[in-house]
Amino acid sequence: MPFRFLEEIATADVAFKAWGNSQEELFISCAAALMRTMAEAPDQVVRRQEISIRLEHEELDLLLFSFLQELIFFKDARRLLLHADKVVIEEHDGIFILNAIVSGEQIDGGKHHLLIDVKAVTLHRFQVLYKGNVWKAVVVLDV
Amino acid sequence: MSLPLQLRKISDTIWELPVTYKDGMLVPARIIASDSLIGGMEAGVFDQAANVACLPGILNYSYCMPDGHWGYGFPIGGVAAFDPATGVISPGGIGFDINCGMRLCLTTLTEEEVRPRIRELVDQLFFAIPTGVGCTGFVRCSRSKFRRVIENGSRWCLENGLALPEDLEMTEEGGCFEGADADACSEKAIERGYDQIGTLGSGNHYCEIQVARSENIFDEATARAFGITIPNQVVIMFHCGSRGFGHQVASDYLQSFLKVMTTKYGIKLHDRELACAPFRSPEGQAYFAAMKCAANMGFANRQVILHRIREVFSRVFSRSPEDLGMRVVYDVAHNTAKLEKHLIDGEQREVLVHRKGATRSFGPGMPGLPDCYRETGQPVIIGGSMETGSYLLAGMASAAPTFYTTAHGSGRTMSRHQAKKMVQGRKLLDDMEHRGIHVRTASYGGLAEEAGLAYKDIDVVALATEEAGLSRRVVKLVPIGNIKG
Structure with a gap:
């Protein structure tokens, strides 16, 4: 998997490191880590419903913050667990613009083997960087 | 664990980091802990307490309570007061x-009466109080009705037959933060939370049936004043x-403060998670009004859960909640910011007290306490792990230096x-059953994460708060039934 949970930086919460060959892949990896935090069986989340997300931000890391926050919003507001299927990030005049297609289905405890509710993305140790031809992020979730 | 070299021991329970510990500290940071607790604190606690000490307008000290641990922004257990004009x-x-x-919540039932029905009680509570990821509550609430809930808190519950007048009296702030303004909350926040009234959530949130055994009573007179009067009396605690809704309010304003903090107000910080705005600024006041809405949702949520608990006990024992003596001892918040009057440099002043994973602990005679607790001080509830028990304590006059604040949990x-590597959820559930604690959970994985071994010793934390003069132990409550998300 293109993410790894980190033990050492968040005692009460959940931290992960994710990576990808592009910004888009990194965002998809982070969405996968977020879902794996909430459900033990992400592969059991069937793509029944599709949602388009458009976001923009002057900072790439805060664009990722908003994207993950959006997925958390859908978890409560629509009771949806969502895979990030397609992410496109473009930069225009210093603004990063994200267009994403996410899909999934309503939370089903019996099927998805739920683990823990995620309250929010925190900015604690939050980081997006490009190093050694790989995009990497560190994210701490409040649970 | 090596402690910071600059950490000085001020007394048996106070440890101080001077302003020279980190660039930008305006006041020293004080960690309240016994020798054994300080040794177990992560480096992040000291670093975060020092970061808080850099925030504009901070008064006296940046504090961390004995159950403190590494959080985000403030440490969990962090307490700080700010000058409302400059902070x-x-x-x-x-x-x-x-x-x-x-x-x-009290009952007049004993352990002997409840034990034979514990399985039935826990099972019914598990169905009455939705738990786990994305759960929704039984209160059918439109978005517009929800706006009334968040502006009125437990008062809304009273108007809708979900509370008794005395429940509100036994709730911090009477179950409603004045000045809550739904217009300060985003539509997103409302959409995210309007159907979650009466839900427990997951993580370390739980509802527990507990017993006050005679050998665990530290102060009989105060226990009596708090309603613990029968040997092996059964009580219900929930967290x-x-x-x-509250999570979205916090996330919304974290992002909006980031936009203005440096560019508009020239505030530079060590940690973006401490994003802030001047209290008197439009952004600061909007967040304060929205935060009060979230606080009111917290009160309404716990009130509706209590209503469900009363229904379950009433059904199982075929007696009314009144007949079962199901009175609230107290409801106390541990994540808030409030304007309160405290002694600063010898003068009573209104200050903005932030408490993050820290409990208000008003001493005897302080304004804002119900009459029945004027002599005892405020009931303080410190939740332990689901295996080890929890504490009911009383607020103390000597807690004035920490702005009348004490710990909130075991940490x-x-x-x-x-924890999950070391403990299997299913096995833990069976082990607890053998030890007389019946558990229902929405997630075995989540259960394993909350195993007792993942927490500090609650007895040590409660004792440390007493030794530090923050709160005094009244009774330790041990679990016999638990539901968790």
Whole structure:
């Protein structure tokens, strides 16, 4: 998997490191880590419903913050667990613009083997960087 | 664990980092802990307490309570007061789960009466109080009705037959933060939380049936004043907050403060998670009004859960809640910011107190306490791990230096993943059953993460708060039934 949970930086919460060959892949990896935090069986989340997300931000890391926050919003507001299927990030005049297609289905405890509710993305140790031809992020979730 | 070299021991329970510890510190940071607790604190606690000490307008000290551990922004257990005129308000000093708190309800039942029905009680509570990821509550609430809930808190519950007048009296702030303004909350926040009233959530949130055994009573007179009067009396304790609504309010304002903090107000910080705005600024006041809405959702949520608990006990024992003596001892928040009067440099002043994973602990005679607790001080509820028990304590006059604040829980010492590696949820459930604690959970994985070994020793934490003069132990309550998300 293109993410790894980190033990050492968040005692009460959940931290992960994710990576990808592009910004888009990194965002998809982070969405996968977020879902794996909430459900033990992400592969059991069937793509029944599709949602388009458009976001923009002057900072790439805060664009990722908003994207993950959006997925958390859908978890409560629509009771949806969502895979990030397609992410496109473009930069225009210093603004990063994200267009994403996410899909999934309503939370089903019996099927998805739920683990823990995620309250929010925190900015604690939050980081997006490009190093050694790989995009990497560190994210701490409040649970 | 090596302690920072600059950490000085001021007294048996006070440890201080001077302003020279880190660039930008305006006041020293004080950690309240016994020798054994300080040794177990992560480096992040000291670093974060020092970061808080850099926030504009901070008064006296940046504090961390004995159950403190590494959080985000403030440490969990962080307490700081700010000058309202020159200081800031920070969502990172309150937490995403605004008005996460504890409520304790009495019964006149004994352990001997409840034990034979414990399985039935826990099972029915598990169905009556939705738990786990994305759960929704039984209160059918439109978005417009929800706006009334968040402006009125438990008062809305009273008007809708979900509360008794005395429930509100036994709730901090009477179950409603004045000045809550739904217009300060985003539509997103409302959409995220309007159907979650009466839900527990997950993580360390729980509802527990507990017993006050005679050997665990530390102060009989105060225990009596708090309603613990029968040997092996059964009580119900629960822990939860403002759910998705509160989480979204905090996330919204964290982002909006980031936009203005440096560019508009020239505030530079060590940690973006401490994003803040001047308290008197439009942004600061908007967050304060929205935070109060989330606090009111927390009170309403716990009130509706209490209503469900009363229904379950009433059904199982075929007696009315009144007949079962199901009175609230107290409901107290541990994630808030409030304007309160405290002694600063010998003068009573209104200050903005942030408490993040820290409990208000008003001493005897203080304004804002119900008449029945004027002599005892405020009931303080400190929740332990689900295996070890929890404490009912009383607020003390000597807690004035920490702005009348004490600990809130036992505090984690082990990461969730580490706990899950060491403990299997299913096996833990069976082990607890053998030890006389019947558990229902929405998630075995989540259960393993909350195993007792992942937490500090609650007895040590409660004792440390007493030794530090923050709160005194009244009774330790041990679990016999638990539901968790």
